[in-house]
Amino acid sequence: MKVTFPRLGSMHIFCKAIAETAGIPYILPPETSRKTLTLGVLHSNECICLPFKVILGNFIEALQMGADTIVMVGSGPPCRLGLYDLVQKVILEDMGLHYRWLTIPPRLTWQAIWKNHEETKELRKELSARNILLFPYGLWMGWKKMMACETLEQLALKVRPKEIKKGETQKRLKKALSWVDEAKAPKALQQAVREAKALLQEMEQDRSRVPFKVAMVGELYTVMDPHINRGVEQKLGELGVEVTRTSWFSTHILRTLRRNRADQASERVRFFEASKAYLGYDVGAECNVSIGEAVLRSKEGYDGIVHLMPFACMPETTASGILTRVGKDCDIPILTLILDEQEIEGRIQTLLEAFVEMLEWKRKAA
């Protein structure tokens, strides 16, 4: 048995950690690349959203490398994500690839537990008692690593606009994340995080610079994965913008577990409330949060909003229509980037440069 999982942002680090700690053999899909996308696009049609294509590409590559069990998150209505597995299964079957599928249920209902039981029946035979016993520990380790990655990434967002040598932050962040990745025991992990933090903070910085503040909102896959959004986060940072994003793995996991912890979850509730002036109902996925965040951020003194969405995403299309109005009402520049498989890295760079220039004018005028 060889387990594989989709690749999204720094997710592979903690998925790997779970599998490794529990002693389950796994195959890490190669980094999302042009080839991944081409594979995904080839085996789906034009209007399916980008995440579908990327995840499909990841799976095909991993299966070709010898993986045989796919672990995928499940989700509920009304977004299309909830039916990804249904369609992807048929596609993989049609391609003649052999696989076993395991869906992590989005909500713990009896039905979900039963289905999970069915799906894991075969798998359990191949796992040793040691694997199963170690699994909770693996989860805990994975969680720790995830939090570590998030702290580091958040730190990088803060530091990046002030860097003196362009690209330095990115290099250091990569190194820092690899340390976290390599840490095997809790102690080593703590050590790694401490060192990584220092590494980022020690970088040469121009502390006199006052960076622009921009909030990144939109569909979670496009917001979280730098390969999908062609490094919008990094590009903005290097143009001297401090990026804030509220979409993290922990946010979404906590949300589905219904753990309304004071910090993150309530943030979402706050955004949701703010969107009510424009939207009378929960449209689903990130739509309401995108709008609400845009509204609130404009009041909190942010300079602009970058809205990311995959082409033909259903909830975010609605959001983008409404956001144009929000921009006018709240007097805040909003840049909507619609992403699909086309090679538009250069165009995104130009768009972002123009956007930042606009922010500069606005600041001067004020």
Add this chain to the structure above:
Amino acid sequence: MFYRYFPLWHPFFERLGWRVVVSDGVRQKEKIVYFEDSCLPMKLLVTHAMQLKEKVDHLFVPRLVSLHRTYIMCPKFRGAPDIVRLAMGRNVSIVDETTDLRKGGMSLLQTFQKIGEKLGASRQESKKAFREAEESFNKFQRNWMARINQVPTRQLFEMDVPTPALRRVQGCPEPHWTQGQSPEPYMVQGATPSGEVRREEIGSPLRVALIGHPYNLFDIDVNKDLLTLAKSLGMEIMTSDLLSEKEIDREISDLSKEIYWSSGREIVGSLFHFLSGGVDGAIFLTSFKCGIDALLQEFIKRRLKVRGGSPVPLLVLSFDEHTGREGLTTRLEAFRDVMEEQKKLRSSNVKVQSSN
């Protein structure tokens, strides 16, 4: 969803003493208002709303969340009233009561009562109007198959145009009509001026299942009047309205996961139902950028391939504002030829078998 529930809404408002004004279509590509970058039906919704703005006191844009006990609608419907409101400016009264049937049996009535309240009717009045509307809606549904094949598309939803009785056998077709019984030959009435129906060739008309969201099927601005076109080519049209919910569920009950959009279920279920026999061809209508259809289309194609094809030819037509009538005609004609060939092939096979 105008194209399915108008027969319910119309009598409801009439009974409450309001005059119902329906926008009269866009017809020209240039007139479409592009408020957001959505699918064509959404763009048309905004355009229609703009047209009506001056003419009415209240605009009825329901927020359709769910029209079934368990299944839901496309997420775009949830934001539709807000989009319309923003596009029009805030000075128009929009009746946008949320319809969510997941809440239980009486919620449809309650929704209508709330709508009635907004229009100044008491609960009793609303209830009465709703019951009457329901009745006339059911009547309308029963006659649907006759109507769709014989009434010109533009008048399909004009409530005062009577439904001509089917020339064929007694009354209206039952849902089970699709299974087995060979239809008796009869002529298609609604031939258009442009259609030289090749009657001599058609012993019995080709039976074509048109599958898709109701607005793709019946809105002439979306599908450039595909219905008339198909009828003029001698096709007899069948839709998923013919099938009962059970028949649809049967086809998709073995899926590993429930399709939770009611329209999506209907499309996949009825498509597989028709593709397993009973019709001469199936056409799947989708509009460009429709998220549900994009995903399901892929699913349908792959599943058919895995299962080893189907005896019934399938045509997928995707619409956007640039679709031309000419291209559509060509494709439909080609599709008809395919169906005719298949039909001949099948009947010759039968002959061979019987002679043995």
